[in-house]
Amino acid sequence: MDVLGFLLDIGLLVLGFLLLMKGADWFVEGTAGIARKFGIPQIVIGLTIVAMGTSAPEAAVSVNAALQGNASISVGNVVGSNILNILIILGITGTITAVAIQKSTLQIDIPFMLAITVVLGVIGYTGNSISRIEGIILLVFFVAYLAYLFVMAKKNKEEDNEETKPIWKLLIFAVIGIVIIVLGSDFAVDGATGIAKVLGLSNKFIGLTIVALGTSLPELVTSVTAARKGNADIAIGNIVGSNIFNILFILGTSALIIPLEFANGFIIDTIIALFAGVFLWVSVFKTKKLTRPWSVVMLVSYAAYLVYLLMFS
DSSP: OOHHHHHHHHHHHHHHHHHHHHHHHHHHHHHHHHHHHTTOOHHHHIIIIIHHHHTHHHHHHHHHHHHTTOHHHHHHHHHHHHHHIIIIIIHHHHHHSOEEOOHHIIIIIHHHHHHHHHHHHHHHHHHSEEOHHHHHHHHHHHHHHHHHHHHHHHHTOOOOOSOOOOHHHHHHHHHHHHHHHHHHHHHHHHHHHHHHHHTTOOHHHIIIIIIHHHHHHHHHHHHHHHHHTTOHHHHHHHHHHHHHHIIIIIHHHHHHHSOEEOOTHHHHHHHHHHHHHHHHHHHHTTTSEEOHHHHHHHHHHHHHHHHHHHHHO
16 A cells, blocks of 8 residues: 555545635635626526536546546546535535525426436437437537526526625636636545545446545535525525536537447436435425425435445446
């Protein structure tokens, strides 16, 4: 065992977490301020700018994997991240504070996320791959969803009733914040992967858990930070938006580069991702908020998923 290398991996992991926490703090402050400046509802900016920004690590990993011919990593990274986003990130966020969910998220965004998860499973099951044509279809769905968000933003424009920093300062906060988040995520992924390999964990387990966790750390830190600052719409919108972005944009773009292999084992993981989404929908349907008891069940569910991966991967 390379003790020096192992200690270096631990150091990278710690440094990554520190950068993520500071970057998320600045990013949420910047994006929430921009939303108020332009009268954009928090839920919209959470579903778009914050979701895409915090999904940058997933995009980088998946597209880079496709370019290198490791297409299966693209699928595993996205499916693993989507499971983790709901069960772990919303689980932790909801344990810290109740997370309110808007009516439009319940009626449109979550059902849309569930529908495209089903589409992904059907595509993978019928052809064992995502072709370039199917990648284009996913991207068309993504453009249509962005168009819906644009219409919603214009229809639900909010007044700016509180003072915020100048727009240029908010933009600097947001840009520097996401740069630090992505950099911190890179360090955390490298460190966690190195530690996992030393401990003898399998590649599939690493991909669906360690790498998925590493690339989802921005969503975790951003959602918790947003919720604690009272921007709950950014917290829930960030997760739902990230999951939609992951499937439609990241897999769509990756499939344009090279057809993505969809191994049989990923069918089960996609079904689990669908289960996680349905569970989220059911847990907030009546109360319009994610409460602590449901959040704890989410965390326990992810623990059960980890046991499954350890036994069968």
